[in-house]
Amino acid sequence: MQTIIAFVVVFGTLVFFHELGHFLFAKRTGIMVREFAIGFGPKLIGITKGETLYTIRLLPLGGYVRMAGEDFDTFELQPGHRIGLILDRDGKAKRIVLNQNDRTPDMLYLEVEKADLEKDLYIEGYDEEEQKVRYAVSRQAVIAEKGQEMLIAPHDRQFESKPLGARALTIFAGPLFNFILAFFIFTLLGLLQGIPTNEALIKDVTDNGPAITAGIEPGDIIESVDGKKVDTWNAFAAIIQDRPGEKLEIGVDRNGEHLKFPVTADSVDVEGQKIGQIGVLHEPVYEKNPLKAVVYGGEQTWFWFKRIFELVGMLVTGKFSIDALSGPVGIYQATGQVAQYGVFNLMNWAAVLSINLGIMNLLPLPALDGGRLLFFGFEALRGKPIDKQKEGMVHLVGIMLLMLLMIVVTWNDIQRFFF
Structure with a gap:
């Protein structure tokens, strides 16, 4: 657990x-963000706030931000499509209903002749009395179908714009x-x-390891490897790990005395990768x-x-x-x-x-x-x-x-x- x-x-x-x-x-x-998702696959939790759906999905292998205009995000009304419209106070279409079963008293119906839901924002077609009509579309208009809703994405709100x-x-x-x-x-x-202190201080050495065999002792402070100055333990460890099986000259400070020891790093297999080790332990002071x-x-x-x-x-x-x-x-x-x-x-x-x-x-x-x-x-x-x-x-x-x-x-x- x-x-x-x-x-x-x-x-x-x-x-x-x-x-x-x-x-x-x-x-x-x-840019309009349609969804902020953690995980992939089926939705476990979903909360809509503003124009964005926030979800947690089943497979915890990543996540995504779905932006308007990406992939197959855009929607086009085709000629001959029969839709319902609900208008706002300014007479603009604020809700476009694709399912004819979702009837409400204030809904207008028309057969689409042409429409632009991205740039010019309008719908043109014929109403129930066969009269040609044209309605402006609100920038916040919603497309609804079978209980699913999606905000339209004006061109200037799309990623590619x-x-x-x-x-x-x-x-x-x-x-x-x-x-x-x-x-x-x-x-x-x-x-x-x-x-952690910057000193590459050796806390202990392992029995029969390359370091103790070469003469390195607990309390020694690493100063250099092959003449290259070493300031931190991480830098020292990185050098050793990158040179498995190689002979190195390690310089140390032992109570003010500067000594050098030839050490051949062991080659150790760690998850399929060969890394170098010399058998020294470090315990930093914080x-x-x-x-x-x-x-x-x-x-x-x-x-x-x-x-x-x-x-x-x-x-x-x-x-x-x-x-x-x-x-x-x-x-x-x-x-x-x-x-x-x-x-x-x-x-x-x-x-x-x-x-x-x-x-x-x-x-x-x-x-x-x-x-x-x-x-x-x-x-x-x-x-x-x-x-x-x-x-x-x-x-x-x-x-x-x-x-x-x-x-x-x-x-x-x-x-x-x-x-």
């Missing part, structure tokens, strides 16, 4: 902030908010837990300072951004095996393990995951935010948008490939944890 709660809270928070970025920038730009820069910022805002969330969590950790907590939040966000970006680069170049990737099952398992070590460790894990989510979404792949930004780049170069049908086909293929990748990494997770 603890694992389930931890996973729902962590993953739900990351998805919420990601979609909140899209949502706030869309609203700021004047906005300038290129506004559209790009709306899409980029999702990953941006993941980075902001990570900064906020790291800063909060600095305020609540304190800021300092509480509000101003330093903000600086710490920025430093940690930048450190993990660079670290994850490097790992993505290794994946692209083939230095990092796809077998080492984790999907929802792997994240679920890891979250449960981290949660056992306390709320501070869980917060740190959530911040790292948030950065990872932001970076992965910025990859220039179809169906991801990065893929859409790539198309915006093409639009800027060409001076006109890519054909929507062609772009839609590319994104559809991208979604299929991402689903295939998800199946592969999920199967890897199942084999790793259950067999």
